[in-house]
Amino acid sequence: MTRLVEARGVSKSFGTTTAVDNVSFTIDAGRITGLIGPNGAGKTTLLKAMLGLTDCEGTLSVLGLDPFRQRKELMRNICFIADVAVLPRWIQVSQLLDFIESVHPQFSRPRAEELLAKTKIKASAKVRELSKGMVTQLHLSIIIAIDARLLVLDEPTIGLDIIFRKEFYSNLLNDYFDEQRTILVTTHQVEEIENLLTHVMFINDGRIVLDTSMEDLPSQFTELTTSGSRAEEARRLGPIHERDTFGKKVMIFEGVSRDTLREFGETHKPAIADLFVAKVKGAS
Amino acid sequence: MIQTQLTLLRRELWEHRSIFITPLVVGLVVALGALTGQVAVSAFDQAVDLAILGASNLGERERAVAITVLMIAVSTPFVIAMSILAVFYLLDALYAERKDRSILFWRSMPVTDAETVVSKLLTAILVIPLITFAAIVATSLVVLAVSGIWISMRGGDGGQLIWAAAPLFDNFLVSLIFVLALPLWLSPFAGWFLLVSAWTKRSPFLVGFLPLIVAPMIERILVGTSYLNELIFVRSGKVPLFSESGFDPSRYMFSDSDRPMIAEDAATSLLSYVDPVRFLSSPGLWLGLLVCALLTAAAIYIRRYRDDS
Numbered sequence: 001m002t003r004l005v006e007a008r009g010v011s012k013s014f015g016t017t018t019a020v021d022n023v024s025f026t027i028d029a030g031r032i033t034g035l036i037g038p039n040g041a042g043k044t045t046l047l048k049a050m051l052g053l054t055d056c057e058g059t060l061s062v063l064g065l066d067p068f069r070q071r072k073e074l075m076r077n078i079c080f081i082a083d084v085a086v087l088p089r090w091i092q093v094s095q096l097l098d099f100i101e102s103v104h105p106q107f108s109r110p111r112a113e114e115l116l117a118k119t120k121i122k123a124s125a126k127v128r129e130l131s132k133g134m135v136t137q138l139h140l141s142i143i144i145a146i147d148a149r150l151l152v153l154d155e156p157t158i159g160l161d162i163i164f165r166k167e168f169y170s171n172l173l174n175d176y177f178d179e180q181r182t183i184l185v186t187t188h189q190v191e192e193i194e195n196l197l198t199h200v201m202f203i204n205d206g207r208i209v210l211d212t213s214m215e216d217l218p219s220q221f222t223e224l225t226t227s228g229s230r231a232e233e234a235r236r237l238g239p240i241h242e243r244d245t246f247g248k249k250v251m252i253f254e255g256v257s258r259d260t261l262r263e264f265g266e267t268h269k270p271a272i273a274d275l276f277v278a279k280v281k282g283a284s
Numbered sequence: 285m286i287q288t289q290l291t292l293l294r295r296e297l298w299e300h301r302s303i304f305i306t307p308l309v310v311g312l313v314v315a316l317g318a319l320t321g322q323v324a325v326s327a328f329d330q331a332v333d334l335a336i337l338g339a340s341n342l343g344e345r346e347r348a349v350a351i352t353v354l355m356i357a358v359s360t361p362f363v364i365a366m367s368i369l370a371v372f373y374l375l376d377a378l379y380a381e382r383k384d385r386s387i388l389f390w391r392s393m394p395v396t397d398a399e400t401v402v403s404k405l406l407t408a409i410l411v412i413p414l415i416t417f418a419a420i421v422a423t424s425l426v427v428l429a430v431s432g433i434w435i436s437m438r439g440g441d442g443g444q445l446i447w448a449a450a451p452l453f454d455n456f457l458v459s460l461i462f463v464l465a466l467p468l469w470l471s472p473f474a475g476w477f478l479l480v481s482a483w484t485k486r487s488p489f490l491v492g493f494l495p496l497i498v499a500p501m502i503e504r505i506l507v508g509t510s511y512l513n514e515l516i517f518v519r520s521g522k523v524p525l526f527s528e529s530g531f532d533p534s535r536y537m538f539s540d541s542d543r544p545m546i547a548e549d550a551a552t553s554l555l556s557y558v559d560p561v562r563f564l565s566s567p568g569l570w571l572g573l574l575v576c577a578l579l580t581a582a583a584i585y586i587r588r589y590r591d592d593s
Contacts (some may be wrong), residue, residue, distance in 0.1 A: 086387075086388040138538070
């Protein structure tokens with residue numbers, strides 16, 4: 001399996017605040033990794049370091065390159081959508097395609113045009129005349145038409161309505177993703193991408209608090225719904241988080257086998273959002 | 285490499301339509317001005333007829349000089365507009381992309397920061413001057429054609445008076461040399477405005493001009509010298525393009541009593557006054573280019589290292 005990203009002891013500080021604190025992780029080809037963290041956790045800083053937009057300490061290698069020093073080479077094989085608003089507002093769609101076609105060796109204009117033909121976006125339209133959702137469609141069509149090995153999405157669907165959000169991810173999966181391609185995505189709407197992910201990373205206060213595959217998740221974490229005296233007993237096993245729902249106790253356990261927990265009540269695979277709350281609250 | 289640079293230059297023209305619109309507007313104003321001027325003086329029937337008669341009796345040299353003066357008059361507004369346009373362009377070039385955050389998109393393309401910043405400098409010191417030159421040529425031809433037709437309509441020989449006498453090629457060549465040389469001479473300012481554009485968080489215009497005005501004043505008050513004043517204001521007006529003894533507009537055509545006269549020793553075109561050796565061997569030019577290179581490198585550094593998106 002090809003290793004695309006390798007981070008060892010990566011840190012980044014702004015003055016006295018440490019945005020990313022001694023982080024190590026790897027990302028292999030063919031994964032869809034969700035990077036989940038609260039605001040100000042260091043997500044965006046970490047992504048920027050990986051995209052060569054900011055310098056950092058430690059060793060960081062993306063596609064075998066030093067992102068900050070070899071940004072141009074890196075950008076031939078990496079794509080990113082930072083946020084919906086970054087396409088220049090004055091540009092015409094056809095000019096945008098002209099520009100990318102001539103600077104990007106991996107861009108297939110026919111593919112982009114084919115994808116755009118399925119939308120309402122006209123080649124003569126200016127970006128400023130498009131709705132927010134259409135701008136995202138445009139950006140996504142461009143990115144799908146670039147034969148990149150790694151795609152980085154930082155809150156790609158922020159501010160979009162539900163229809164565009166669903167469409168965005170289904171297009172991404174159908175038109176872009178295959179075994180050769182790798183996606184790293186951050187979002188606040190975890191529920192929407194939960195089923196897409198193959199891997200998940202939690203980041204809090206600049207540190208990685210969880211880094212696991214979705215397959216391994218159920219064997220590591222169990223959610224238990226219980227009540228009354230059984231809850232008391234279960235609590236002795238040391239849940240990492242506990243909450244009340246409709247008079248019942250919902251606990252999340254880490255490293256406790258599901259068979260053991262089944263004696264105390266119903267067990268489930270925890271939702272990413274709940275697990276996230278548990279891990280982040282547990283860490284603080 | 286060159287392909288990328290050409291694409292980047294094209295991109296600048298897409299974004300900054302004022303690069304075309306400004307010379308076009310100046311050209312229209314100048315051409316209309318020439319036309320209305322001629323219509324206006326037509327009221328003075330006798331005087332105009334006398335003037336045309338007088339012009340017909342001038343020697344070929346004098347007529348050529350007169351047309352050269354006309355062509356200088358046509359070109360001047362373009363050069364002024366070009367300078368203003370270039371300043372506004374440079375102040376906007378690296379500022380607007382940060383303000384609307386499109387810098388994140390541009391930096392997601394496989395293009396280096398150096399390539400991008402250089403394309404913006406080239407737009408200001410090469411592309412804008414070349415477009416200005418094209419506008420000067422087109423407008424001059426229109427003004428001369430209108431004048432020729434007008435003279436013919438009044439019974440003069442427009443063909444002989446205007447076209448036979450006009451040192452067109454020489455004058456256009458001088459225009460081209462001038463619009464290319466001026467930005468090189470003023471290149472430290474181009475570098476400075478580019479740096480301000482890359483650096484400032486707000487009001488690039490103010491940040492760009494205030495130091496240029498305030499710094500010489502501070503030097504004057506605190507140190508009592510005026511080197512900065514000399515560097516910023518006096519040097520700017522002294523492009524060493526024309527031979528030292530040569531071009532002096534006040535001597536070129538001077539007013540004796542109330543009739544304009546053509547100086548005895550005026551050459552028929554400005555070409556003979558252009559002194560490329562003096563220009564290219566001027567230390568001021570090369571020092572200026574060095575300052576421009578350093579300021580541009582600083583702008584590249586800031587675009588690359590600063591992360592304020």
